[in-house]
Each structure stands twice: as C-alpha cells, then as structure tokens.
Amino acid sequence: MHFVMNENGFSTELEFGKLEVSSNEEFGFRPYQLLVSSLAVCSGGVLKQICEKMRTPLHSMDIEVKEVVRNPDVANRVEKVHLHFKLSGEDLSKDKLPRIMELTKKNCSMVQSVVGSIDVIETVEII
Template sequence: MNYSMNKNGFTGHLPFGELEISSNEEYGFRPYQLLVSSLAVCSGGVMRKVLDKMRMPAEDIQIEVKEIIRNEAEADRVEKVHLHFIVTGDINEEKMPRVMELTRKNCSMVQSVKDSIEIVETFETR
C-alpha cells in the first residue's frame, strides 16, 4: 500500500485500485468512515463463513451502522460503534448468539480495536 498527498487529502494506491481519502466528504472517504466500514465488512465476511460452516448459508446479510459515538474532546476519537446485522435465509435463530460470538472472536478488525472502541453487535433474521 502507498498513499500520496493530493490537493484535498490523500490517494491510496492499492492493488484493487485507487482510494480517495479526505477529511471533506466532497473529495473522498473520511478516515472514520473507512474505520467503521472495516469493522462492518470484516464482521459480515466472518459471519458469512460461520453461517456456511454451520450449514445455514445466508441468502443476504445487510449491515446497518446504528450508532457511532465520537469524542470531540479527544480529537473526535471513535468511542462506540453499533453494528446491526440483518440476516436473510433459512437461519436457526437459536444458533445466532453462537454465530455472533464466533463472528466477534474471528474478525481481525474488531479484535484490533476491542480495547479502545466499544463494539455493539445486534441482529435480526428474516
């Protein structure tokens, strides 16, 4: 990975393509959005694998970020993120607490921030 400064922020030069990053949403993704996206999508990918291994493949997983709490007094630090998973498919709801536990345990992004950001995870099945 490589990042270079531009007029409005930075451009990330990544294997898949370029990523525009800026503190101004008009010019790119804001850093906190990328952080929250990493938490959400990492969790969703792990959840998908866990559901497959438990023989309950999801037809769809939607992830809503219900809440982001930032602390203005500490450089707008992200303190809390609430991720809500909407899982569609033939899912045994009684097994979902175990799915959630395994998802949290195996998501590298959640594990990386667990001691500094409160991560709340909820779910519903359809």
C-alpha cells in the first residue's frame, strides 16, 4: 500500500478502488472506523467459514457494533469494541454457539492482532 497526503487526509489506490482516510468524516473514513470495521468484518467472515465447516450454513448475518470505548486521556485510543452477531441458518442451535464463537475469536487475524490492547467482546443471537 502507498498513501498520499492530500488537503483533507490521505488516500490510496487499491485493487478495488480508491480509499480516502481523514479525521473528518466529510472527507473520508476515520481511522478508528476502519479499525472497528476490520474487527467486525474479519470476525464475520471467520464465523461464516466455521459455520460452513460445521455443516451449519448461514442464511443471514448482521453485525452490530454495540459499543466502542475510547480513552480520551491516552490519545483517544480504542480500548473496547463490542460486536453483536445476529444469525439465521439451518441447524443453528444455541448449543453450537459457544464453540462457534470461541473458534471465531481464536481464528480471526484482526482480533488476534489486538489481543492485549483492545478488549473485543463478541455476543451472538439466533434470529
């Protein structure tokens, strides 16, 4: 990746397209939004793969970011992110959910990258 400074932040050209990053939401994605998005979407992708491997394919998944806690005294750092997964699928039972969520957290590269720095809480419900 290669980022270039512009008057409102930074931009980069990626295979999918241009990514604009700025501390001002009017001009691009804020860095913390990208961080939280990476945690949520990586976890969601891993969760989907685990369900497929367990022969429990999902019909739908919604991921809600219920809480982001930032510390204004320490560079406004992200300290906690609560992700809530809403799932529907065949043979999806409450009995399988603890194992699915354990494997999801263990195998998500983005969550594992912030272990010890950011408390990532993952909750789940069947809809």
